[in-house]
Amino acid sequence: MYLSELFLMSVEHDMSVENVKKAVCTCDREMRRRMEKFESKEDCVSYFFYKSGKNRRINASGEEILDFWDVYREFDTETGANTGNDCELLKVCRIMRQILKEYTYKKVIPFSGE
Numbered sequence: 001m002y003l004s005e006l007f008l009m010s011v012e013h014d015m016s017v018e019n020v021k022k023a024v025c026t027c028d029r030e031m032r033r034r035m036e037k038f039e040s041k042e043d044c045v046s047y048f049f050y051k052s053g054k055n056r057r058i059n060a061s062g063e064e065i066l067d068f069w070d071v072y073r074e075f076d077t078e079t080g081a082n083t084g085n086d087c088e089l090l091k092v093c094r095i096m097r098q099i100l101k102e103y104t105y106k107k108v109i110p111f112s113g114e
Contacts, residue, residue, distance in 0.1 A: 003068040028089040
């Protein structure tokens, strides 16, 4: 299931801070489950980007993270929910957004040495 869908299903009609936190934790566990087989940093990068010559382009998994953020940020703004530093999903969201911001949302990221 897509992470943003899982989040919305988990929240249902209860937009309390605690319920939003629980929904984010549910999505975080799902992302961690999907990525547990990866052994290296390169494996993790490949999960979100595919190679295109000497560049990387965001793939469907990367788009899924950005879509999750688009849904979640509205709840974060409205509820003030913050799951803290232990939520890998929100860390990945922030990293993805920062990478894309640096490259003006072209979704093409140069990687030197490749």
